[in-house]
Amino acid sequence: MKVSIIIPAYNCADYINRTIDSIFAQTYPRTNLEVIIVNDGSTDETANILSNYEHEFTIIHTKNKGVSAARNEGLKYSTGEFIQFLDSDDILLPNKIEEQVNILKENNADVAYGIWQKFVETDGDIKITQTIDRKIKGDIEIALFSDYWYPPASILYSRRIVEKVGGFKLWLEMVEDARFLLDAAIMGAKFFYVPKPTALYRIGNENSLSQINELKFVHCCFKNAVSVCDLWKEQFVNHPQKKDAVINCLRYCINRFSVLNETYFNIAISQLLEIEPNYIPTQKGLLQISSKILGYRNAERIASFKRRLLK
Structure with missing residues (x-):
């Protein structure tokens, strides 16, 4: 079954190669991975770097409209039964997609989520700074609205729930990923927790809106x-x-x-x-x-x- 990986890319020349390498390292069959990268009006060398992947990936260039618009644009080109949103500075662990696809298929679920780790990168070396192992407890809508957040890299969605949600809220410049996950719960998604590390979330990125x-x-x-x-x-x-x-x-x-x-x-x-x-x-x-x-x-x-x- 095909997985569409959608990456919004804005001024990420320093990071995106490592993110792409984590896609190539997946144990899930490469032929069943569809990679869509939306260059959201980058002003650095991002476009030049992405030109190296045009023969393997779908590369889309747009004016700068923000991360939600970029993800929604990528969704238009996607054809996979499962959707993986991946920020351009984060990293998928090798078994991530394979394990979460199997979980969703075996349990007829819509959202697979799991353990994720914060990291910093110094001179090419990755250092894990924190491991977050949190299974949602209590009322899932209240939990996702109030207390639980997961980076997009740690989640895998079924296409059916993504289509029910209908895309990211363009009027939210931040917390848009948290709202998308909440909307999935509101639309009745079946969630399943994977108690294994799934992805690495970069901290200390000066381009991160939440830090600006x-x-x-x-x-x-x-x-x-x-x-x-x-x-x-x-x-x-x-x-x-x-x-x-x-x-x-x-x-x-x-x-x-x-x-x-x-x-x-x-x-x-x-x-x-x-x-x-x-x-x-x-x-x-x-x-x-x-x-x-x-x-x-x-x-x-x-x-x-x-x-x-x-x-």
Whole structure:
């Protein structure tokens, strides 16, 4: 069965050869691997490097539109029964695709995920810095929204669930991969955990959006929370844990916006109060006490002054 590997590539000349080498090292039959690389308007030597693979892979060149648009463009060209999203600086371990394809086939599942490892590369040498072994527990939608994240390299999707999800959200510049996985759960995907190392996730990449701009990251978390709230709000009465999960995410955004952007800070408070008009924090402390006396919005405004002073 064919696996389509889709790689969005932006200014990754320093990394992409090693990523491609990890594809060549797969134990899954090479004839059943379809590799699609979308050069997302790179301004370095990425395009020249990719020209070396034009006889083996499908190489697509586009204007810079972001990682979600690049992945969606790659999906248009894919024909595999399974979809492997792979960032251009990460690495697949040799048995990854073979083991996860077998798991999905044997269990008629839609999403295989497994252990992944963080790494740094210095002068060509790879050093593993952390191994993350986390099987999803509890309500899968709440877990994926609140607490669990896996790099795309560590996951394998069935085409049927990818088509149900319908692609990556173009309005999310960050956390788009987490939202895609959550959408798979919302669409009823059957998940299966592979308790073996599957992929290496590079840290310390200066081109990583999440390391460049905290405000943009928090704003994407906020937009995602508002969107998920719209999907879940009819379930809040019977599933209050989902309501709590959205509120907790908004509380995080409010906390960070208080020192990053006053406009977003006020918008996020309004969003939370729309969900829970008489909201009082459950955690004991000054914010809870002042919320009871002054109301949550005013309590947060007072707390924000302290946060900015301590910034």
